[in-house]
Amino acid sequence: MFQFAFCTGMRPSEYIAQAWPNVNYVMHHLHVAGAFVDGEAKTSANTEAGLRKIHMRHGALEALKAQQVHTKLAGQLIFLNPTYGKQWAGDKPIRERWGRILLTAGVRNRNPYQTRHTYASRLLTLGANPPYVSTQLGHVDTPLVFRTYGGWIAAGLNNDKRQRLLRLYLRNDVDAPNEFPRFG
Numbered sequence: 001m002f003q004f005a006f007c008t009g010m011r012p013s014e015y016i017a018q019a020w021p022n023v024n025y026v027m028h029h030l031h032v033a034g035a036f037v038d039g040e041a042k043t044s045a046n047t048e049a050g051l052r053k054i055h056m057r058h059g060a061l062e063a064l065k066a067q068q069v070h071t072k073l074a075g076q077l078i079f080l081n082p083t084y085g086k087q088w089a090g091d092k093p094i095r096e097r098w099g100r101i102l103l104t105a106g107v108r109n110r111n112p113y114q115t116r117h118t119y120a121s122r123l124l125t126l127g128a129n130p131p132y133v134s135t136q137l138g139h140v141d142t143p144l145v146f147r148t149y150g151g152w153i154a155a156g157l158n159n160d161k162r163q164r165l166l167r168l169y170l171r172n173d174v175d176a177p178n179e180f181p182r183f184g
Contacts, residue, residue: 001067001079002098002115007059007168009119009137012112013037016088019076023064028056028173032138039090050138055176059168121149122165 005015013035022031032052034043045051054060064078071080081088088094091112098112116137123133124145133149134142 001063002101002112004060004063004067004079005112005115006118007057007063008054009116009123010054011035011116011138012091012094013042016077016079016091016094017041018078020072020078021076023056023078025056028061028171028176029053030056030060036087036090045138047138047140049135049140052135052138054136055171055173057169057171061172117148120145122169124149126162126165126169 001015004010005012008015008030010018010032014032017034017036018030019033022033024031030053032045032050032054034041034051035045036042067078070082071078074080074085077087079088080086081093094112099109102109120133120137123136124130130142130145130149134140134145137145139145
């Protein structure tokens with residue numbers, strides 16, 4: 001679930017509501033059709049931009065393939081709380097599990113929403129244009145992307161880090177153009 005979050009930029013409330021019928025393997029995208037907030041399924045978003053198509057990337061596809069054996073035949077939802085085999089009750093149990101994972105890994109604590117920021121900053125670092133990143137995040141326009149992630153837009157990466165990120169973040173659709181230009 002967390003690999004999926006890192007590779008889609010979805011909000012926790014969105015990925016815990018994500019259903020298998022919203023995955024389009026042919027067109028290589030996910031349709032964000034709502035969220036699960038405060039124990040309630042929502043089929044709307046704060047803005048129309050929040051209901052969007054996210055381009056499927058290698059890391060997201062790998063996470064979905066690994067998840068299929070656990071939930072695809074069991075029902076609609078992709079990610080269930082593995083402790084109970086039911087829908088996540090909200091983001092609090094996710095934050096608790098995430099905190100235990102970070103503690104075990106020896107990583108400074110932060111909330112799982114940070115996966116969204118990692119996704120955006122990595123796309124920008126690889127050279128994706130800000131309007132594209134904005135649409136993938138479900139933002140109405142680009143000012144928030146510039147304010148929040150502006151420092152990452154021209155940061156660049158050495159070849160080894162760039163290649164590792166490209167393996168995770170390139171789209172699976174071989175016919176799609178490479179949205180990550182190489183800066184000299």
